[in-house]
Amino acid sequence: MLDQADSYVTEDGRTIGGVVMEMKNITLRFGGVVAIKDISFDIREGEIRAIIGPNGAGKSSMLNVISGFYVPQEGEVLFHGKKRPQMRPYEVARQGIARTFQNIALFDGMSVLDNVMTGRLNYMTTNLFQQAFWKGRAEREENENREVVEKIIDFLEIQAIRKTPVSRLPYGLKKRVELARALAAEPKLLLLDEPMAGMNVEEKEDMSRFILDVNDEFGTTIALIEHDMGVVMDLSDRVVVMDYGKKIGDGTPDEVRNNQDVIDAYLGVSHD
Numbered sequence: 297m298l299d300q301a302d303s304y305v306t307e308d309g310r311t312i313g314g315v316v317m318e319m320k321n322i323t324l325r326f327g328g329v330v331a332i333k334d335i336s337f338d339i340r341e342g343e344i345r346a347i348i349g350p351n352g353a354g355k356s357s358m359l360n361v362i363s364g365f366y367v368p369q370e371g372e373v374l375f376h377g378k379k380r381p382q383m384r385p386y387e388v389a390r391q392g393i394a395r396t397f398q399n400i401a402l403f404d405g406m407s408v409l410d411n412v413m414t415g416r417l418n419y420m421t422t423n424l425f426q427q428a429f430w431k432g433r434a435e436r437e438e439n440e441n442r443e444v445v446e447k448i449i450d451f452l453e454i455q456a457i458r459k460t461p462v463s464r465l466p467y468g469l470k471k472r473v474e475l476a477r478a479l480a481a482e483p484k485l486l487l488l489d490e491p492m493a494g495m496n497v498e499e500k501e502d503m504s505r506f507i508l509d510v511n512d513e514f515g516t517t518i519a520l521i522e523h524d525m526g527v528v529m530d531l532s533d534r535v536v537v538m539d540y541g542k543k544i545g546d547g548t549p550d551e552v553r554n555n556q557d558v559i560d561a562y563l564g565v566s567h568d
């Protein structure tokens with residue numbers, strides 16, 4: 297059994313560090329609906345951690361708790377060992393957390409490049425006044441941001457569409473641009489909301505490869521939620537399984553695959 301601070305090396309040679317985020321006895325209600333019931337789990341530095349479950353299991357609600365968007369009625373979220381207070385989205389971003397959304401949230405009329413640049417907003421320190429009267433500093437900052445963005449565009453192989461308005465792109469590429477924008481923030485923890493929803497097999501394979509590459513190349517810790525158990529099993533180090541707001545499994549893909557409660561939930565065995 298690992299301690300919170302312990303690290304280990306995976307079979308494919310990646311180092312997984314200590315716990316960066318801990319969810320302790322989280323309960324979240326919407327009026328009479330209990331979306332999350334007393335769930336605890338942690339996320340370790342450098343790992344790919346999946347949260348899976350059937351429709352309505354509470355996955356999106358959980359991702360919103362992790363991102364700080366929802367504050368649970370019970371339980372606490374510890375980030376680097378400290379209880380996390382309620383935060384506004386820009387405060388979450390400053391803590392090094394970035395996310396993508398299930399329903400793509402890009403600026404449709406803007407080019408791919410401009411959309412990815414918006415991921416740098418937290419790094420832009422000059423205001424309009426400074427940009428007008430202190431050209432040198434504003435230019436330097438713009439160049440630095442541009443450099444990071446171009447690197448990410450290359451990394452995700454979207455150079456050919458950098459000037460294309462997002463509205464003209466097929467769905468799979470829009471998802472990739474959203475990933476690029478999240479990466480532009482250089483997050484330590486990246487949250488992906490159903491990154492492969494609505495994709496065909498080839499697009500899913502591409503997205504899986506990019507997620508693995510991001511984790512490997514930048515050492516980014518990744519938590520993702522997914523509906524389809526198959527796609528995350530090859531990708532994840534550890535998997536939390538939710539059903540009807542409860543945690544019914546937590547472990548390596550193999551442990552989870554052989555867990556009877558998980559098998560029942562996915563085979564649609566009746567719940568009593």
Ligand SMILES: Nc1ncnc2c1ncn2[C@@H]1O[C@H](COP(=O)(O)OP(=O)(O)OP(=O)(O)O)[C@@H](O)[C@H]1O
Nearest residue numbers: 326329331349350351352353354355356357358523
């Ligand atoms: N803002 C909200 N107001 C009221 N009820 C909500 C809200 N968000 C989620 N719920 C309810 O909480 C439960 C869990 O929903 P959630 O969207 O977290 O599940 P999910 O596992 O992400 O589902 P899906 O795979 O369909 O996206 C559901 O019963 C849902 O109707």
